[in-house]
Amino acid sequence: MRELRGRAAAVTGAGSGIGRALSVRLAREGVRLALADLDGDALAETERALGPGAAAVTQVTDVGDEQSVQAFADRAFAALGEVHLLFNNAGVYMGGRTWTRPAADFEWTLRVNLWGILHGVRAFVPRMIEQGGEGHIVNTCSVAGLFVGPGAAPYTVSKWAAFAATLSLAQELALENSPLRVSALCPGGVQTRIHESERGRPAGLATEPGEDSAFMGEMIAQTVAGGIPVEKVVEDVLSAVREERFLVLTHPEYAPGLAEQAEALAAGRLPGMPDFEMRE
Numbered sequence: 001m002r003e004l005r006g007r008a009a010a011v012t013g014a015g016s017g018i019g020r021a022l023s024v025r026l027a028r029e030g031v032r033l034a035l036a037d038l039d040g041d042a043l044a045e046t047e048r049a050l051g052p053g054a055a056a057v058t059q060v061t062d063v064g065d066e067q068s069v070q071a072f073a074d075r076a077f078a079a080l081g082e083v084h085l086l087f088n089n090a091g092v093y094m095g096g097r098t099w100t101r102p103a104a105d106f107e108w109t110l111r112v113n114l115w116g117i118l119h120g121v122r123a124f125v126p127r128m129i130e131q132g133g134e135g136h137i138v139n140t141c142s143v144a145g146l147f148v149g150p151g152a153a154p155y156t157v158s159k160w161a162a163f164a165a166t167l168s169l170a171q172e173l174a175l176e177n178s179p180l181r182v183s184a185l186c187p188g189g190v191q192t193r194i195h196e197s198e199r200g201r202p203a204g205l206a207t208e209p210g211e212d213s214a215f216m217g218e219m220i221a222q223t224v225a226g227g228i229p230v231e232k233v234v235e236d237v238l239s240a241v242r243e244e245r246f247l248v249l250t251h252p253e254y255a256p257g258l259a260e261q262a263e264a265l266a267a268g269r270l271p272g273m274p275d276f277e278m279r280e
Contacts (some may be wrong), residue, residue: 095216
């Protein structure tokens, strides 16, 4: 999709981080917007940041709830008429070991990081197919959906599932000869608020912190502080949309890392722990 001006886009997780930066950039490109976030105040801040003349509607949305996402899709199509770009961007972080973190930690991360994408796909894609013409879906996965590092099991499991869902969608649309394209955004360290994910956690899925999750919480906060600007990620995303590229990597170190991992797996070896952002 070379020309963005005049298109219509829906963005989840638009209240901060990549979602907010993406929304602001799309507005500058002349894209009409439907924006969703769980935090109504943050969503209002994003709307103000769009600048005068931006065409946007907003709706508080829980991406983990199917009916909430369906209502957002209804609002988006009613207000914009059609949707050409779908950014399933909302996400949360939870660290900890596979055998020590409670089931609620896995349920929460899967609810947002996987089901948020599935709900978005199911609510928007059938209508995008029906309206005809080209379109693009970008699902925010993570570098953790490509490489497994120890100590972040709830997050990593959810992001590998998110990547699998994205790859499945892309292959299914290709098999149908659909003009809709799909990208998997796999960012590494980015200056977002993902280390503050607990602010949006449902009370019914709250858990007590453990030493492993506390340690990983500190690690992710350091990673975020030293991460790349969100604007760099937005440039990568829009380039991928224009070039119809499936995999969007935000750090150049990840491409050779994928080759190393594939070689280890093909040989039946356990892949090494990723350290790509720490290499000089």
